[in-house]
Amino acid sequence: MNLAPFQLSIGDSITLLKELKLFKDKGVKQLFKDGVSDDFKKTSLSGNYLKTYQSAVHNLDYDILLVDDSLFQLEIDEGGARFAYFQSPLDYISYQDYILKNFEEYTEEYESHFMLEYEQFRSEQNINSSAITIRYDLDMPNYSPNIHAVSHYHIGNQNNVRIPCDKVINPLNFVLFTIKHVYYYEWKNAIENENAVLNEILNSSKQGCSAVNNTNWIDKEKREFFLT
Structure with missing residues (x-):
């Protein structure tokens, strides 16, 4: 996978996530250059999902952060590619829902105060098993x-x-696959309302996918179930 199409695909992924109101932030690292931290590699082998997720957040080991604090890692190297989605292990409630539920009056003047309380609330949520x-x-x-x-x-x-x-596949197709199967209501709303950005991306999404070379995808493998 070449670098230029890879980076373009990440940009298209961010455009889609913003359109679906799922995007929160872009990582400050470039994982395809910097890689993930040694701490994350070590923690990910422990089998403790919460600690693995916390390590990724603490070490900024992500390319894209979503509004529910789930994250994407998108890496390529000479040996191939690794795209990963880690769902936040904490139960999620949106900032808007938190305000409506907990405050009778809301003013932009105290926005920073409300945000601090919301972040504290988020950090104390139950584990999403x-x-x-x-x-x-x-x-x-x-x-x-x-x-x-x-x-x-x-x-x-x-x-x-x-x-x-x-x-x-490229990052955009990985993001599409993940959003459809994890963020059901956002996806359903976009499909039912014929979202123009999503439709345009879906119409051309597979054009960015090349076939696996025949030497690495032989006939006897095609007898079983596979994604295509």
Whole structure:
């Protein structure tokens, strides 16, 4: 995957997330250059999802942060690609809903005070036991037919779920896949209202995907279920 299309795809992802009112911030690192921190790598092997997520946030190991504090990591290198979504492990309530529920009167004059209270409230929320990780890997070195596909998705935490894919996908397609399956109401609203930005992206989204090379996607692999 070349750098220029990769960066353009991240830009298109941010445009879509803003349109769906899911975008919060862009990471200050460039993970495709800097990589994730050693602390995150070590913590991610522990099996503790909360600590792994907290490490990613603390070390700024994300490319995109969403309004519910879930995050995307989007990396490429000479050996392939790694795109990951980490759902926030804390229960989420929007700032607007928090204000409506807790304050009878709201004035912009005290915006900073309300925001501080909201952030404190968010940090004290219950653990979301159903928080999920979605990851896409393009992994040439570990290719093994019918065992470890070059292009594949991981769904869930600490398991061996690996769903083969016959395409090399880009960040935008990974974001689309994630948003559809995690943010149901935002996606449903955009589809039912014929959102122009989403429709335009959907109409051309697969054009940015190339087929996996035949040497890394042989006939006997095509006998099983896979994404295409």
